[in-house]
Amino acid sequence: MKVLKITPVLLLLAILVTSCSSVRVASDYDREVNFNQYESYAFFKPGIDKAEISDLDKKRILRAIETEMQRKGFTKSEDPDLLVSIFTKTNENINIYQNNMMGWGYGWGWHPWYWGSGFNTVNRTSEGTLYIDLIDAEGKELVWQGMGTAALAEKVDKKQERINEIVSEILEKYPPEIKN
Numbered sequence: 001m002k003v004l005k006i007t008p009v010l011l012l013l014a015i016l017v018t019s020c021s022s023v024r025v026a027s028d029y030d031r032e033v034n035f036n037q038y039e040s041y042a043f044f045k046p047g048i049d050k051a052e053i054s055d056l057d058k059k060r061i062l063r064a065i066e067t068e069m070q071r072k073g074f075t076k077s078e079d080p081d082l083l084v085s086i087f088t089k090t091n092e093n094i095n096i097y098q099n100n101m102m103g104w105g106y107g108w109g110w111h112p113w114y115w116g117s118g119f120n121t122v123n124r125t126s127e128g129t130l131y132i133d134l135i136d137a138e139g140k141e142l143v144w145q146g147m148g149t150a151a152l153a154e155k156v157d158k159k160q161e162r163i164n165e166i167v168s169e170i171l172e173k174y175p176p177e178i179k180n
Contacts, residue, residue: 047085
């Protein structure tokens with residue numbers, strides 16, 4: 001019986017923990033490409049320069065990509081097989097919660113059952129989307145694209161950690177699992 005009482009609490013806690021740090025990820029790729037041929041990479045400077053974020057955040061993203069590419073066995077090269085480019089978007093979400101309290105008597109309004117002013121809560125969150133493009137260096141064609149959307153870290157000391165998490169989850173989808 002105790003298990004039945006504890007289970008909903010644990011479930012709620014698990015949902016809260018995962019919803020706070022979740023990254024929504026998707027990827028797409030060219031199904032005609034053999035991804036086993038790629039062993040080296042370099043950053044595609046013209047594409048990275050177009051990303052509309054601060055230079056500090058670009059450095060954070062590139063560091064995270066470098067770490068993940070090395071983890072996957074890629075080497076950084078002057079003559080690469082793949083070019084890595086990024087693109088970013090940000091949205092600010094504004095949520096307004098209205099809580100009109102119900103009570104008795106005539107308060108600050110006309111309604112006979114309403115009393116009190118109630119309260120509103122405004123919550124602002126910034127959400128970012130990072131696109132990582134992998135481009136075939138020889139043919140200059142996009143072969144794989146990963147996208148991750150997540151709430152952004154507001155504190156400077158947490159930014160690199162959050163970016164590492166986002167990049168890691170995006171590149172987890174590479175190479176694609178090709179099903180015949």
